[in-house]
Amino acid sequence: MARTRTELERALAEDPFDGDARREYARLLEEAGDLQGALRQWELVCRQRPESAAGFLGAGRCHQALGASERAATCVAEARSKSDFAKTSPPDGQRPALQVLVGGAGPRQSAEVVPLSAAAVRFCDVVGHVELKKTIEVKIIAPFVRPGLFARFGKRAGGGVLMYGPPGCGKTLIARAIASECEASFTAVGISEILNLWLGESERNLAAVFDRARQRRPAVLFFDELDALAFARSKSHSDHTRTLVNEFLNQLDGVAHDNQGVLILAATNMPWDVDPAMKRPGRFDRQVFVPPPDDLARAEMFRIKLAAVPTAAIDFMRLARATPQFSGADIDGVIEAAKEHVIAEILGGAPERPIEEPDLLAAARELQPSTLDWLRTARNLVKYAGDGSYREVEAYLKQVKLL
Amino acid sequence: MSELDDLHHQIERLLEVGRADEARRLAGRALALDPADPDTLCLLGAAAAEAGDHDEAKRLAHAALASSPDHEPARVLLFDVLMEEKAYAEAEAVILELLRDNPADPDHMAGYARLLLRVYQLEKARALVAEALRHDPDHALAQVLDALLHVIRGDDRLASARLGRMIAADPDAAHVVHTAIVVLGERGKHREALELARELLRARPNDPELVDTVIELRLASHWAMLPLRPFIRGGWPFAAVMWAVAVFGLIALRLFVSDTAAVAVGGPYFALVVYSWTGPPLLRRWLRWRGF
Numbered sequence: 278m279a280r281t282r283t284e285l286e287r288a289l290a291e292d293p294f295d296g297d298a299r300r301e302y303a304r305l306l307e308e309a310g311d312l313q314g315a316l317r318q319w320e321l322v323c324r325q326r327p328e329s330a331a332g333f334l335g336a337g338r339c340h341q342a343l344g345a346s347e348r349a350a351t352c353v354a355e356a357r358s359k360s361d362f363a364k365t366s367p368p369d370g371q372r373p374a375l376q377v378l379v380g381g382a383g384p385r386q387s388a389e390v391v392p393l394s395a396a397a398v399r400f401c402d403v404v405g406h407v408e409l410k411k412t413i414e415v416k417i418i419a420p421f422v423r424p425g426l427f428a429r430f431g432k433r434a435g436g437g438v439l440m441y442g443p444p445g446c447g448k449t450l451i452a453r454a455i456a457s458e459c460e461a462s463f464t465a466v467g468i469s470e471i472l473n474l475w476l477g478e479s480e481r482n483l484a485a486v487f488d489r490a491r492q493r494r495p496a497v498l499f500f501d502e503l504d505a506l507a508f509a510r511s512k513s514h515s516d517h518t519r520t521l522v523n524e525f526l527n528q529l530d531g532v533a534h535d536n537q538g539v540l541i542l543a544a545t546n547m548p549w550d551v552d553p554a555m556k557r558p559g560r561f562d563r564q565v566f567v568p569p570p571d572d573l574a575r576a577e578m579f580r581i582k583l584a585a586v587p588t589a590a591i592d593f594m595r596l597a598r599a600t601p602q603f604s605g606a607d608i609d610g611v612i613e614a615a616k617e618h619v620i621a622e623i624l625g626g627a628p629e630r631p632i633e634e635p636d637l638l639a640a641a642r643e644l645q646p647s648t649l650d651w652l653r654t655a656r657n658l659v660k661y662a663g664d665g666s667y668r669e670v671e672a673y674l675k676q677v678k679l680l
Numbered sequence: 681m682s683e684l685d686d687l688h689h690q691i692e693r694l695l696e697v698g699r700a701d702e703a704r705r706l707a708g709r710a711l712a713l714d715p716a717d718p719d720t721l722c723l724l725g726a727a728a729a730e731a732g733d734h735d736e737a738k739r740l741a742h743a744a745l746a747s748s749p750d751h752e753p754a755r756v757l758l759f760d761v762l763m764e765e766k767a768y769a770e771a772e773a774v775i776l777e778l779l780r781d782n783p784a785d786p787d788h789m790a791g792y793a794r795l796l797l798r799v800y801q802l803e804k805a806r807a808l809v810a811e812a813l814r815h816d817p818d819h820a821l822a823q824v825l826d827a828l829l830h831v832i833r834g835d836d837r838l839a840s841a842r843l844g845r846m847i848a849a850d851p852d853a854a855h856v857v858h859t860a861i862v863v864l865g866e867r868g869k870h871r872e873a874l875e876l877a878r879e880l881l882r883a884r885p886n887d888p889e890l891v892d893t894v895i896e897l898r899l900a901s902h903w904a905m906l907p908l909r910p911f912i913r914g915g916w917p918f919a920a921v922m923w924a925v926a927v928f929g930l931i932a933l934r935l936f937v938s939d940t941a942a943v944a945v946g947g948p949y950f951a952l953v954v955y956s957w958t959g960p961p962l963l964r965r966w967l968r969w970r971g972f
């Protein structure tokens with residue numbers, strides 16, 4: 278089975294001299310259009326396995342696509358001299374040009390501006406979270422799409438909203454849906470777009486992201502993993518973190534900058550790691566807890582995710598009740614485990630059959646919800662730390678009898 | 681700036697914010713660029729150590745040292761991992777070598793003092809901390825160790841003075857709050873220490889040791905512990921004196937008063953003894969279960 282990029286990177290981290298993994302990684306980068314990266318990998322393959330033609334052929338393909346025909350010819354000539362040349366395919370000059378153009382995981386990409394399209398995620402596409410969606414519509418979207426009404430009551434559109442909760446529960450999806458509902462341009466910002474080794478450069482990158490959003494009003498600026506960018510200064514060891522948080526606060530403050538019409542959304546799994554100053558009024562003063570999906574939402578998820586899979590009659594509500602606190606990602610895991618079980622049975626000689634409810638229930642029993650760790654940590658906050666800012670979490674923990 | 685330097689910076693940053701998994705993923709990318717780069721190996725080792733995989737961290741530190749024998753971050757990583765594993769003899773060999781190469785480095789002095797404190801070599805630890813603070817009066821670890829050494833010695837005044845200096849310099853820093861909790865707890869100010877510990881727990885709710893500390897401090901400051909407060913304050917010497925006074929006092933009392941009066945005096949004392957055995961564990965369980 279083909280490994281993903283992350284799996285290959287992990288494999289190479291564990292054993293940098295794993296030639297097969299490196300070859301697979303190089304091919305993957307090449308297919309993704311990251312020719313520079315792929316070339317480096319093929320060159321390493323050449324060094325690690327100089328007796329094989331594969332590395333030279335790969336390097337040749339990359340050189341050719343990058344326009345270095347002479348180097349490509351040298352590589353191919355080198356490959357021809359290897360004993361296994363006949364077994365590997367020659368560099369096909371007919372590879373589609375699109376491969377060079379798409380992807381391109383260069384060292385740094387600018388913050389991704391995702392234009393809204395007909396296929397954009399809407400609130401109706403987000404399964405479950407009924408109460409949460411209502412709250413967001415009233416508190417976040419309505420001021421944005423009907424600024425006149427809210428202005429008459431002295432309320433402004435824009436500002437900051439921090440979504441927090443266990444991983445895999447749809448924070449990013451909700452952020453995209455908010456952007457669609459607000460009919461605003463959506464800019465997703467990750468840690469790699471901001472951080473830079475040089476002093477002051479990260480702050481400049483951050484300011485540039487905000488400036489771009491202000492130019493594109495109405496705009497939604499989305500910071501995923503906010504804790505990584507606005508890490509609590511009391512816990513950090515470097516001045517770099519402190520200056521970046523200071524700049525972030527400066528950009529959020531309405532006094533220094535006009536953020537009217539710019540909705541700043543952020544998501545984090547670890548709200549306790551976010552600098553407390555970020556949560557003060559005028560910054561991310563609205564904090565929304567995104568809990569794991571409820572029974573109805575999980576049943577709906579099972580129904581949607583199993584729609585294209587051969588299944589017998591399944592009681593989705595029973596499945597949902599058997600998977601308390603499971604996130605969307607966990608439900609994927611349950612379905613995959615059930616699929617594997619059925620396929621293994623068929624390969625073992627059993628007659629072909631669809632996935633049945635007991636397969637899914639058995640898979641659910643074997644898996645632990647990934648949200649539990651987060652919920653236990655949050656329980657410490659509510660139970661022992663006396664932190665009043667997690668009332669929604671406290672209510673949820675009581676509801677699911679974890680408190 | 682090379683792509684590798686940029687990746688190193690991002691990995692360091694991810695490690696600082698406690699995202700070991702992402703740091704490992706990024707380190708995989710860095711390793712793909714240069715599989716033998718000691719800085720990358722060392723950062724990958726630090727990520728493994730952060731995730732609790734000590735064997736892998738040690739293996740990577742050794743791999744970095746095989747590639748560059750004098751690589752200081754790899755040696756420091758190895759020292760930290762050995763300290764976590766409580767392999768103090770091996771850790772001492774590493775830190776001594778580091779000190780031999782950099783005799784005036786306060787980081788290494790404080791690191792060695794930390795080791796000596798763990799093995800109760802208090803005088804040597806004190807001398808090293810003093811030397812580290814002479815080189816860098818604001819060294820965070822050296823200041824924490826200095827305060828702890830004063831607490832261990834029972835010198836509350838000096839511990840408070842050190843704590844005061846730390847608070848004046850950086851009142852919000854987590855290490856300062858940690859030190860304050862220890863010093864206040866030692867001075868019997870459990871309620872104040874509890875408030876600080878709860879404040880710290882709000883920032884680190886996933887720290888099980890901190891949860892235990894908070895529960896212990898709540899227990900010590902609970903009203904139900906009032907009858908036992910003299911024992912908590914006085915410690916073992918007070919308990920021994922009380923025991924001796926009670927035993928011999930009750931025997932002597934029987935010679936002069938009636939049995940009823942002796943039971944009236946001895947009964948509460950007996951109840952106190954039973955309560956001192958059963959009360960705190962029960963209350964601790966209750967607080968852990970119920971929260972506060």
